[in-house]
Each structure stands twice: as structure tokens, then as C-alpha cells.
Amino acid sequence: MRIHILDNYDEMSTKAAAIVASQIILKPDSVLGLATGSTPLGMYAQLVEMHKKNRVDFREVKTFNLDEYLGLAPDHLQSYNYYMFENFFNHVNIRPENINIPPGNPENIDRACLSYDRAIKEAREIDLQVLGVGINGHIGFNEPDFKLKTETHVVNLTPETIETNSRFFDSVEDVPRRAISMGMGSIMKANKILLMASGKSKAEVIKKTVSGEITTEVPASLLQLHPEVILVLDREAGSYLE
Numbered sequence: 001m002r003i004h005i006l007d008n009y010d011e012m013s014t015k016a017a018a019i020v021a022s023q024i025i026l027k028p029d030s031v032l033g034l035a036t037g038s039t040p041l042g043m044y045a046q047l048v049e050m051h052k053k054n055r056v057d058f059r060e061v062k063t064f065n066l067d068e069y070l071g072l073a074p075d076h077l078q079s080y081n082y083y084m085f086e087n088f089f090n091h092v093n094i095r096p097e098n099i100n101i102p103p104g105n106p107e108n109i110d111r112a113c114l115s116y117d118r119a120i121k122e123a124r125e126i127d128l129q130v131l132g133v134g135i136n137g138h139i140g141f142n143e144p145d146f147k148l149k150t151e152t153h154v155v156n157l158t159p160e161t162i163e164t165n166s167r168f169f170d171s172v173e174d175v176p177r178r179a180i181s182m183g184m185g186s187i188m189k190a191n192k193i194l195l196m197a198s199g200k201s202k203a204e205v206i207k208k209t210v211s212g213e214i215t216t217e218v219p220a221s222l223l224q225l226h227p228e229v230i231l232v233l234d235r236e237a238g239s240y241l242e
């Protein structure tokens, strides 16, 4: 793992945006795996700025988002679909047909999972997968469990994740109990992985990610098995690393 520890959130975002932009400059038709959550917001804002200054061109880029809440319509303010368009896609020149987000309201969930995996396979490979991490070690919505799934699947969110994510909703009752998530197999097959983390609340899980026991109970720990992982952290998130 290559680990970059930056002084603060803004510098972490700048570093992550530079890594994503370099990927696209080197390979204009890159396939990106994208994450939501509060951590990558600054990175998306910086990529939008870079695009406005003609420094990065998304015309040939294809994207696959990691996950979506089940039961939320695409225009729901807390859906990841809404988040992605509001914070990123609406402000860059990506082609709508190149955007892939797991559906939150599919007619047939099993078929939706299969068709998401088929689309990933047709894209051949994810060049760069951006990840955040939950305080319990989840990546995407692959929650800690005694076993993990390789392909896109439905997840029952843990009480901890529901509680943590309730900060975005009016009340904890409004947080969907289930989500659809890309599996660990698709994540681990990405050529490169960029994991971002910010703040003291992530310090413990970052330590486990880097040097803890490799266990499905901390899905992020499996990244130790991947040959090309770049960690971009702010000082607080990296504070438990030696």
C-alpha cells in the first residue's frame, strides 16, 4: 500500500483529485469506480474546478458507482444517484450513457444485480476504484460479516451503519434498511484502488485496514491483498499509523 498523509481535508481532496485526473489524462477512456459519502465531496469539487479550467476531460470516461440505498427514488435527496449528479456529473462533460449507478428502485432486484455485473464485465476492467470506508470497515456497502459476496448484491445494513448515516436523514427511522452494493470481487478486481479517509473517527479502521488481521469482519482489511492500493488520508485519519 502506498500511504499519503496530508495535513487537512482540503489537501487530502486535492491529492485524491490529482490522482483521478492523472488517471484520466493517461487514459482518457478510463473506467472509474466511484464512491459517495462525505469524504469524497471535496475531491469531486476539485475535479469540477479542474474540468472548468480545461485540465481534465470526462468525455470518454465511464463510471460505476459502488452502491445505492434500496427504496429511494433516483431524485430522492439522500439517494446516491442524486448525490452524484448534484455534486459531480451535472458539472462535467461525462456522457449520460457512460454513467452507471445501481438502481434504488429496481422492478426485479436479482435481475438488477446481474445486469450491473454484466455492465461491469462489458467495460472489461475498472482502472481506478475510489473508496471511502465506514467506521466499521465497510467498503461500498459490504458490511462486516462472516462471509462476503463477490458480486453485486442486496445488503442488510448494520444498526451501526444506519445510526452513522442517519446524520443525512431527518430521523433514524428514515434511513433505508437495505442497499444494493457492488461486491468485494468487483472491487478487488480493479487495477488500482484509491481509498480516502478523513477525521479521527476513521483512525482506528485505517489502522486495521493497513496492518490489522485480514478478516471479513473488517472488509477494508482485504485491501492488504490487493497489489495496488493508494491510501489518501488526512492527519487525523492517519494518526494511529506508525
Ligand code: GLP
Residues within 6 Å of the ligand: 035, 036, 037, 038, 039, 040, 066, 067, 131, 132, 133, 134, 135, 139, 140, 141, 161, 165
Ligand atoms: C457510506 C457509503 C460508503 C462510504 C462510507 C463512508 O455508508 N456506503 O460508500 O464510503 O459510508 O462515508 P463517509 O465518507 O460519509 O464517512
